[in-house]
Amino acid sequence: MNGAAHARLILLRHGESEANAANRFTGSADPALTANGRGQADAVARQLLDRGIRPARIFRSTLRRCADTTAIVTAVTGSQDVPVIANLALNERDYGALTGLNKAEAADRYGVEQVLRWRRSYADAPPDGESLRDTAARVLAYHIHVMLPAIMQGGATLVVAHGNSLRALAMALDGIDALGVETFDIPTAGAILYEFAATTAILDRAIIS
Numbered sequence: 001m002n003g004a005a006h007a008r009l010i011l012l013r014h015g016e017s018e019a020n021a022a023n024r025f026t027g028s029a030d031p032a033l034t035a036n037g038r039g040q041a042d043a044v045a046r047q048l049l050d051r052g053i054r055p056a057r058i059f060r061s062t063l064r065r066c067a068d069t070t071a072i073v074t075a076v077t078g079s080q081d082v083p084v085i086a087n088l089a090l091n092e093r094d095y096g097a098l099t100g101l102n103k104a105e106a107a108d109r110y111g112v113e114q115v116l117r118w119r120r121s122y123a124d125a126p127p128d129g130e131s132l133r134d135t136a137a138r139v140l141a142y143h144i145h146v147m148l149p150a151i152m153q154g155g156a157t158l159v160v161a162h163g164n165s166l167r168a169l170a171m172a173l174d175g176i177d178a179l180g181v182e183t184f185d186i187p188t189a190g191a192i193l194y195e196f197a198a199t200t201a202i203l204d205r206a207i208i209s
């Protein structure tokens with residue numbers, strides 16, 4: 001790694017939001033964190049600090065629950081001066097017509113099995129919304145093109161995002177398939193730490209014909 005600091009990646013889901021607490025489909029809605037969610041963000045930041053992790057750079061979604069979680073983490077870890085890059089590619093899966101609906105009421109209306117498929121399957125898209133596969137397409141393009149080269153610069157890269165945008169990313173990083181992802185979930189303020197071995201940055205690109 002040309003002497004650069006050991007490369008680490010931390011995927012962090014935002015703390016509990018007002019919509020999470022009300023058991024509502026959130027998607028691209030923009031609720032604030034609850035007091036509990038702020039406490040969760042504070043607690044996970046302290047755990048990162050206990051492991052000697054101070055982010056060198058942060059990628060986050062454009063939504064408020066990730067902005068607020070990021071602000072808490074940077075305050076606790078003393079990293080307010082690190083670059084924070086916000087991008088729509090990391091936003092939560094668009095839940096379409098389900099956005100704002102109570103999840104229990106949706107199960108009554110559409111059936112438990114259907115709602116579970118919309119929430120956890122790879123390929124089923126909710127009405128007017130994105131499937132996890134749709135979400136993965138944008139998240140992975142952003143990861144390969146923007147985040148991975150930054151990660152390989154070394155130090156700790158923190159990604160603050162959402163239940164489904166992070167499920168999509170973890171599928172690629174952990175090698176989880178379409179069936180396996182149905183039971184894979186990250187709790188609010190849950191974090192996954194990856195250690196990287198070597199650079200995978202693209203130095204040049206040429207079309208050969």
Ligand SMILES: O=C(O)[C@@H](CO)OP(=O)(O)O
Nearest residue numbers: 024025026027092119163
């Ligand atoms: O409502 C949402 O946007 C997501 C994440 O909170 O919910 P689910 O876990 O049901 O995909």
